Amino acid sequence: MSDITEQSLSELVENIKSKKLSSSEATNAFVQRSEKSKELNAYITEDYANALIKAKKFDEKPNLNLKLPGIPMAVKDLFCTKDLRTTAGSKILNNFVPTYESTVTQNIWNEGAILMGKLNCDEFAMGSSNETSFFGNVQNPIDKNLVPGGSSGGSSSAVAAQLTPITIGTDTGGSIRQPASFTGTVGLKPTYGSCSRYGIVAFASSLDQAGPMAQNVKDCALLQEVISTYDEKDSTSIDFKRNEYSKELTKDIKGKKIGIPKEYRVDGMPNEIEELWKKGIEYAKDCGAEIIDISLPHTNYALPTYYIVAPAEASSNLARYDGVKYGFRAEGENLIDMYEKTRSEGFGAEVQRRIMIGTYVLSSGYYDAYYLKAQKVRKLIKNDFDEAYKKVDAILTPSTPSSAFKIGEKTNDPVSMYLNDIFTVPVNLAGLPGISIPAGHDAKGYPLGLQIIGKAFDEQNILNIAYAMEEKINFKKNITDWWIK
Amino acid sequence: MSKNKSEYLINRHDNQYEVVIGLEVHAQVTSQSKLFSTSATKFGAEPNTQVSLVDAAFPGMLPVINEYCVKQAIKTGIGLKAKINKRSVFDRKNYFYADLPQGYQISQFKDPIVGEGKVILDMPDGQKEVGIERLHLEQDAGKSIHDLDPKNTFVDLNRSGVALMEIVSKPDLRSPDEVNAYIKKLRSIMRYLGTCDGNMQEGSLRADVNVSVRKKGSKEFGTRCEIKNVNSIKFMQMAIEYEANRQVDLIEDGQTIDQETRLFDTKKNETRSMRSKEDAHDYRYFPDPDLLPLEVSDDFIENLKSEIPELPDEKKKRFIEKFKLSSYEANILVSDIETSNYFENVIKKSDVKLATNWIIGELFAALNEKNLEITESPISAGNLSKLINLIKDGTISGKIAKTVFEQMMEGDKDPKKIVEEKGLKQESDPKALEALIDKVIDDNRDKATEYKSGKVKLFGFFVGQVMKVSGGKANPQLVNEILKKKL
Secondary structure, X not given: OOOHHHOOHHHHHHHHHOOOOOHHHHHHHHHHHHHOOHHHOOEEEEOHHHHHHHHHHHHHOOOOOOOOOOOEEEEEOOEOEOOEOOOOOOHHHOOOOOOOOOHHHHHHHHOOOEEEEEEOOOHHHOOOOOOOOOOOOOOEOOEOOEOOOOOOHHHHHHHHOOOOOEEEEEOOOOOOHHHHHHHOOEEEEOOOOOOOOOOEOOOOOOOOOEEXXXXXXXXXXXXXXXXXXXXXXXXXXXXXXXOOOOOOOOOOOOOOEEEEEHHHOOOOOOHHHHHHHHHHHHHHHXXXXXXXXXXXXXXXXXXXXXXXHHHHHHHHHHHHOOOOOOOOOOOOOOHHHHHHHHHHHHOOHHHHHHHHHHHHHHOOOOOHHHHHHHHHHHHHHHHHHHHHOOOOOEEEEEOOOOOOOEXXXXXXXXXXXXXXXXXXXXXXXXXOXXXXXXXXXXXXXXXXXXXXXXXXXXXXXXXXXXXXXHHHHOOOOOOOOOOOO | OOOOOOOOEEEEOXXXXXXXXXXXXXXXXXXXXXXXXXXXXXXXXXXXXXXXXXXXXXXXXXXXXXXXXXXXXXXXXXXXXXXXXXXXXXXXXXXXXXOOOOOEEEEOOOOOOEXXXXXXXXXXXXXXXXXXXXXXXXXXXXXXXXXXXOOOOEEEOOOOOOEEEEEEEOOOEOOHHHHHHHHHHHHHXXXXXXXXXXXXXXXXXXXXXXXXXEEOOOOOOOOOEEEEEEOOHHHHHHHHHXXXXXXXXXXXXXXXXXXXXXXXEOOOOEEEEEEEOOOOOOOOOEEOOOXXXXXXXXXXXXXXXXXXXXXXXXXXXXHHXXXXXXXXXXXXXXXXXXXXXHHHHHHOOOOHHHHHHHHHHHHHHHHHHHOOOHHHOOOOHHHHHHHHHHHHOOOOOHHHHHHHHHHHHOOOOOHHHHXXXXXXXXXXXXXXXXXXXXXXXXXXXXXXXXXXXXXXXXXXXXXXXXXXXXXXXXXXXXXXXXXXXXX
């Protein structure tokens, strides 16, 4: 048996089920490694002692029929966890301890997994580099100076560095897929309505979706199978027939039609990305898929549309953080003064920027020009995909227009930061599932990802394509444990 | 239309002004739980004991629509003869306040659940139709309490998230009296439907009042002012009178009226500026992304239609046609569902005409005196029915019945028992009466002679004497007949 923390989720599950490994041994191994990896700053809140107690309890009476029997894992700090601090990466929730559990995490614990702690993320998931977190940067285990992507940067870093065998993130405009791409891991953004948003700190309600992040496609499929449930507590949750994604996973994708959208060849895209895409097309062909050129004509408008819709919803969603009921409060002369001080001190610069943008686009006199128009464009973008899916079963694109960038490189240039999400944002606007899989390295040796976009509720299909391509790509991780002294 | 003597006009110098009023009524939906959460809605509970995580807007909490509240709103729409919108949208109305935990109120802005409808008012000079612009569902806010502490404000979130129906009238009302009739009619309809208890003391029914004035005959509306959150009909009427006169004075003074939001000070009986149009909030309405558009099917609406009881207008029509009541009587009896139920229970086994008179006359007066609602009436419908039958079959006279009635008011006793116990039964035996009458004539020989010589007025004196001697129990009709013969 290889080192415990090097095992994939599937291996861990198998070893625990066959009693070659106890939950305590597994939990202890990941806790130990997490303890030694503080430099990555992947965790905001650690709950190791409780995790070990829970693991011991599991071992005393192990239920081996569960899907995640005694598996330790850490989750993005956007999921509310009962009795464990949940910050959303913000000072304003620095002291917030929920009395309730998110549906997605509850589903995970119901299948036997054990919570190790809460992972770092951009403040309220607003960011593409994890640099907006109140709790500091996260380092990419690929290189000390690289961002791990964002907003699920703590999650991507923790999975890549094997501090947790799997994790969950949230993806509003690319926050699972982009960090997965930056760290050489797999990340799935499910169809909007697939995973309940109940108990997830909201960023932009019409776009937010939780999803699995893992070392490989199979693990990702298993975790998706666990977290995706219909939930009456979320009015946007959709009651559709969910597959047992891991059981139905197949590499047989012969005859699947995969579309290549010409609009994703954007100006200034590094040649390496173009090459990666071409290689991806070849891999897909090798797997027996048929490649078809398609057009998604409104792609260009996706980013500006996203940066109206998401901030608009966020400006309203974040109004509840006002210092009155919970979380951080700055004392003020009167109510208005208290609001202003609390929100000025409690929110970071990027969150404030987005609240201002959102407030502006919703204000009277601008609503029609911005918000309403953005909603119309959003519909056109969705129509583009609907048209394309008349011809193809899935769409293949690069996950990001570049590999991971350096910490601090884009913090003063928000637009350049926003451009990072150019390939992922349209998927959220259309509510579709998308998966990023590691597909190669650039000249600097940094990982690059490919994105497979599916039809709504067709997670199984893109997981299958990813599974088949993963084998052909045979991605080699090159992570040294540089941060462990 | 009321275009005659009851017209409400304000006179200044040579000018006559008409008052134009539109109401936005906030009616609390009768429901066990809130609009988007399962918390209870009981009035008067300890502060912050009926608050869920959703109501307090904890992170990650999501609203889920309460189907019962939707049904209640649609039923109300049907009661207002209004268009039911099969697709409606919940929007967020954004503003900051300590008792608004979400930082926004979930309401309906562009696409309300109920569209145009109407309410018929019975005014002294005829019927008047008031247009309904729309009805939408929205959340109530919590309550800020400023007077418990010199420095701090306390917040009670029990009301936070409670379902309200905002019912917006067209600017069709023209006087404080019409406003009174409108609110009462609206309240009556909702109480018939069971969709709002209409309890103004508990805040279940409150209104924002829009007032403008214009010269009589003018077709254009004047600039309006909105008087916020007035919670009794009396205050609404006082506020309108004050506000209309204030506006007329401004116009007469050559000034213009600023469109603004005003408050009614109930102590000083005046309205005061709260905020001007320029200071008006920008609520940044947008569709709530946590909620899908609300879609209801034809079947859903049809099912609700089948649950609608007979409403006051229809009931009135039936009472007039079937029971030959006057419009005045019918109006009184149908104004409240409890009253009409009481009436219908009484007439199940007794005479309609007598029942109508006794309920509208004696019963209402007695209840009024004791400050009781009809539901609290000491006299049950069954016993009132028995009393009426005792009158009808001649067992007791109307006069005696009043005595019995008074005793019934002290506790719901069977009138038959009272009559028996107190020996109040009417004397209708001709022989017994003849004896009585003979004695009275005998005792008043001189007067009998005067009567016979033409002083017919004295007849009343003899009737009175006979009744007196009989202790009020003599059957007045028979007394009349026998007296005539004997004299």
